[in-house]
Amino acid sequence: MAPQRFREQFDQIQRSMPDVPLAMGPDDAAEFMYEKGVVLARDGEEARLVEDTVRAHFTETAGLVGEHVRRASPETNRSGITRIQVGDPGEGDRRGDRAVANALRALRAAEGRTGRRLVSRNHVVHIAPVNACPGDEPVPAQPTEQSNPAPAEGLYDADTAVGVLVIDTGLMRDYRSYPLLARAQGDFQIKECDDDGVLQQYVGHGTFIAGLVAAVAPNTDLTVSNALNDAGAVLESEFGDKLFEAVDKSGWPDILSLSAGTSNGRTDGLLGVQAFMDELRAQRTLLVAAAGNNGSATPFWPAAYADLPEYASSVLSVGALRSDGEFGACFSNHGGWVKVYAPGERLISALTGFIEPVPYVYQHSTYDDCRYGFSYACTCQSPRHTGVLSGDQADPDKPDQVMFEGLATWSGTSFATPVAAGMIASHMVAHKETDPRAARQQLLAGNPEFAEVRGAMVPALRPQTWRPVPAGTAGPGA
Incomplete structure (x- = not known):
């Protein structure tokens, strides 16, 4: 069996970020990595819209109250980005995160109406990746x-x-x-x-x-x-x-x-x-x-x-x-x-x-x-x-x-x-x-x-x- 380079590097990066559960995306396609249980939105009104929309989506489609949908980082930062928790980061495995996928899906209609991107996975940015690293080792x-x-x-x-x-x-x-x-x-x-x-x-x-x-x-x-x-x-x-x-x-x-x-x-x-x-x-x-x-x-x-x-x-x-x-x-x-x-x-x-x-x-x-x-x-x-x-x-x-x-x-x-x-x-x-x-x-x-x-x-x-x-x-x- 050939080396599984992306998965090897996924594990290496996960060890460097032990407090941040990670998943592969999209849907185990091994193209990128992202934080489980969390999505990103811009501070202010857009963050509130994302929270309300995701909470309503989970309540309507999954029979959940949606109380787990909350700000994970309420403080304002220079980039104007808020982390919003939409699921339990401990659920599932590294092959994907259904809660994050559902949250992205819930905002599609709103994004279509506004013509503006409202929500995103919290991707892992890494030194230019095979597939998440330099082209080889030195x-x-x-x-x-x-x-x-x-x-x-x-x-x-x-x-x-x-x-x-x-x-x-x-x-x-x-x-x-x-x-x-x-x-x-x-x-x-x-x-x-x-x-x-x-x-x-x-x-x-x-x-x-x-x-x-x-x-x-x-x-x-x-x-x-x-x-x-x-x-x-x-x-x-x-x-x-x-x-x-x-x-x-x-x-x-x-x-x-x-x-x-x-x-x-x-x-x-x-x-x-x-x-x-x-x-x-x-x-x-x-x-x-x-x-x-x-x-x-x-x-x-x-x-x-x-x-x-x-x-x-x-x-x-x-x-x-x-x-x-x-x-x-x-x-x-x-x-x-x-x-x-x-x-x-x-x-x-x-x-x-x-x-x-x-x-x-x-x-x-x-x-x-x-x-x-x-x-x-x-x-x-x-x-x-x-x-x-x-x-x-x-x-x-x-x-x-x-x-x-x-x-x-x-x-x-x-x-x-x-x-x-x-x-x-x-x-x-x-x-x-x-x-x-x-x-x-x-x-x-x-x-x-x-x-x-x-x-x-x-x-x-x-x-x-x-x-x-x-x-x-x-x-x-x-």
């Missing part, structure tokens, strides 16, 4: 390997440096030992290793991203926020506030690099980040966001805001190219809502262990074949390893362990995103352009590069210092 770089992309030429100039804010998992304690990150600032990863001194899963994600920005765009003021510190996951009801907190602390940057999100089965965004997205639109900041690693055309938010006309100028969604740069990576989400692609497979950047080597135990096993049906030697299969969570694999009690000593190889749209962000920052410096949104438009308009993704020719951003790596069997796959 692999130690060989001693002879250098960063890829390699450091671009250029000097730091405080007067012309572009401000880039990375909202992710935080910086590793020894990050300044990596020369490209010597000037970076921001939050540390709260806990890097477990009690046995083994690197925890997802740790180093933010540092890896920061290293990619610094390599592509040396003239940047780079700040990293650890808003997604806990296994890279946060509830949608908290996500908007965390984004606000990050920009309030650091100031609105020129470019915000975000390698996190979720699908939700809809085409109109996330209720929990709507206030932040509206504020973003009023700023000059460009949000560069990862398209996600589900190998799907389903919109992944916030990246998919790039396809909504009112946000198109303020958001750029980024998919991943495979290591040869000619085709899309097998794991990359795709579709018209993904506006550009950049190298995102087997990139090399800073992880940890520059001062002292750090052990890592693989959590997930590789597959015998590409899970998406591609024919090249993708990261689904190579390099092979056995993980702790894949109990049906060979030698489940002997997971593979490696040592990280600085640089690592890693894959995902998480990492294509900072490459694209770095290229926009470099364009701003080279052309003395102070508007990041104008720089994005100029860069894409003057870019002659394309790649093939699922049979479509799409814009591709490839840094000059990036070295393509042969992808094995030729051809774009399935």
